[in-house]
Amino acid sequence: MANQNIEQNTDHSEVELQAMNVKKPSPWKDFYKRLKRNKAALIGFYTIVFLSIVSIVGPFLLSMDPSDVDVINKFSRPSAEHWFGTDHMGRDIFTRIVYGMKYTLGVGFGSVFLGAIMGVPLGIVAGYYGGRIDNFIMRLIDILLAFPGILLALAIVSILGGSLVNVTIAVAIYAIPGFARIVRGSTLAAKKLEYVDAIRALGSSDLRIIFKHILPNVSSPVIVNATLYIASAILTAAGLSFLGMGAQPPMPEWGAMLNDGRDYIFDAGYIAFFPGMAIVIVVLAFNIFGDGLRDALDPKLKN
Amino acid sequence: MSTNESILEVTDLRTSFFTEGGEVKAVDGVTFDVPAGKTLGIVGESGSGKSITAMSILQLISHPGKIKGGEIKFRGKNLLDLSEKEMRKIRGNQISMIFQEPMTSLNPTYTVGQQIRESYKIHQGLGKKEGSKRAIEMLKLVGIPSPEKRLDQYPFELSGGMRQRVMIAMALACKPDLLIADEPTTALDVTIQAQILELIKELQDELGMSVVMITHDLGVVAETCDYVAVMYCGKVVEYADVRTLFKNPRHPYTVGLLKSLPRSDRDQEELTPIKGTVPSPDEMPVGCRFAPRCPFATNLCHEKLPSLDDVGDGEQIRCWIYTDEWNGDPGVKVYEPERTTEG
């Protein structure tokens, strides 16, 4: 009898195992359902979409040019004609902010994309191969992490020279450690899954395993990290431009506009107010969308 | 049993959780008595509401859960009428609780001594010196070797069995009248399980307390309990003294549970698991909760919920079979072990 019982149990668990392998529920559907329930995340997402559209279409809808100098109307306070007022050269601040949107979003997406392209492979290689390679890569990452915050980007820009492209590169390098670390962790976790061992035993090549089995497991944390990282990339880039190390005048980049505004903070505070507010809105949108993504992808963290 | 012998009388207790998907009635009209000095077992599968019942007695249900109604009379006083402050004086003092997970139930950042002393400080106002003395006595009582040394150790320095002993020492520190043990041995090794159960029994005799033993393990019930309440989907379906329950189970669910348990005192051809699964909260049957899995269920069972009725000898059953309205097979009323061979 006892034997029978044990047999029954094993049958049962085998069936269960099979069921698990055959019928893998789509995680994305589930994820989308959870995301849809998170109102804040949706607001963030729609804001990002809206701002992206504005950054492309906006300039065509405006009657003014961001570099139209109008000395007579300089320092005009916000009015019906100049919604956000004009700056020290009489340029329309609203127009400049709309034109500047694409630089902000461009630096944000661009640097994170570049950072991911460099960081993700590093993380996968470190996690997948382990041992000395892992050790070496992680020590390199440690070195990059030793320069806190904006400092690394600042050092890089001081070598490369100040321009928006160089800022993008600098911020991308500053993003590498984050991606590499997260991806390494997920790779290690994915490698531990039994089926990966089984597949390797069947003679799959490393490359195939990485692309077919590791990468899908790594993608969701990468997406969450990327979204949240865009927020801080935008802040860092704006900071560099504010310091005069990034976008150069007369480019209507928001950080550079704040740098201009700083000189007139005593007489015309609104010049600095609006570009900063624009940065806050964009960064806020990415932050709440990223938070929502993270909650949706990791329901355990949802409190 | 009559009222004056009972230390705890739970009547029509209802506890619900209010989630996004709606109300989940975890405990749905539970009624039982705990006779003074005796042990009541509450048995059921996971999700039957047995742990929530225990947490409700001490009013430890937190958001989004809520005790919706009923009565919990402890020594004749309804606990649900007490203020939070009055309730705190009862917790850990007159009614104590031990939990399933000894590994995680002790605070990792405080020493064993600090955690036991806290009970003495709260309920008896004892200082560190006197508290330590009592704590050492308690640790000795629960069979922990060199208790003086353990006092300054952190939980991570103890094994699972030792931690559960510490939990028991902590729970019994103020000599409670009632101990609620929520699956106290489930997480432990089999050999340790027996020791812990034995310890609880010994201490019960020594301190003259009553015990509510919550478990899914009928073996534990057989060993430790005097009375048993069988729970299914938030309701008590059978209440009997332990001998009657094992010898003459009446509710088809209890019968099913016993049939799926290997027994040494009887010849069994095979073990028969109960068919189907526990219904999820959003598809709870309107009639008898067990009807979809019950081999004897009739239309009546599917349509109307039976009440928990006395059937004599202090036994209570929630099943249409034992009522006058029963119109199914009259032969199902008595559990006969031989029947198992047919199925």
Added chain:
Amino acid sequence: MTTYIIRRLFQLIPVLFGVTLLVFLLMHLTPGNPAQLIAGETASQSTIERIEVSMGLNDPLPVQYVNFVTDVAQLDFGYSYRNNTPVFEEIKPRFWITMELAIYSTILSIFIGLIAGIVSAVRQYSVRDVTIMIIALFGMSMPNFWLGLMLMNWFSIQLGWFPPTGWGSAGQVVLPVITLGTAGAAVIARMTRSSMLDVISQDYIRTARAKGVHEQIVIYRHALKNALIPVVTVVGLQFGTLLAGTVLTETVFSINGLGRLVIDSIMARDFPVVQACILIISVIFVVVNLIVDISYTLLNKRIDMD
């Protein structure tokens, strides 16, 4: 534990090697001849050559690197191109200003962050919780230099409560510290909240409640002690971000600290000063993180052993 600390100290070696190497290369990767920069644009070829020799610029790079590290270990960072004064002397007075700014801001962000996080977690989803979390999100999403400008505009220029620039007097400290501490406070508040919520659902909290412990004591003794452990790491990382953030804050408030010195020196291509500043800030950050890591492990030992 001692072995762990020793191992961590050993791990410091490659990091310090890498940091010094990168900072050393900073000078060599930058276009332009340092000797030319020192001598000025009109200097003769022979002057430049003389300077090259005296600075050892013709030595092989590895030799130059070893010399650089040896000098740095003795706090000799060379001479400023601009003023021809020892870099160390340039840095010394400014270093303490920046440390003060960073430390005050860290204290502020820990203080506000912890209180806000706890208050939020205790009443999850209450109006108070939601309000605090929205403010924290804003705090995280604001460029601190913009916040600084706005605070300056409002409190210094409009209301005249605080001097708009400088560092030293009590009034001058207020706005820069708020500017620099806000983002950190927001991050710490969020971290504290989620850590508290995590701890509050633990079994041992239920045990404490079952013992009859007052809810206040459950929260502030049983839960908080455990919840603070992960927050420690965040505080360490925040300190680094804050240290780097002084670059922006000092620029906004015209504070003569290390951060502003970096910017001015980059602008003037005064690389010995840039090197020294970046090196000092990074080393402080690395050391602080090491201390934080070790204390985290000490605190966490009890839990990790499970």
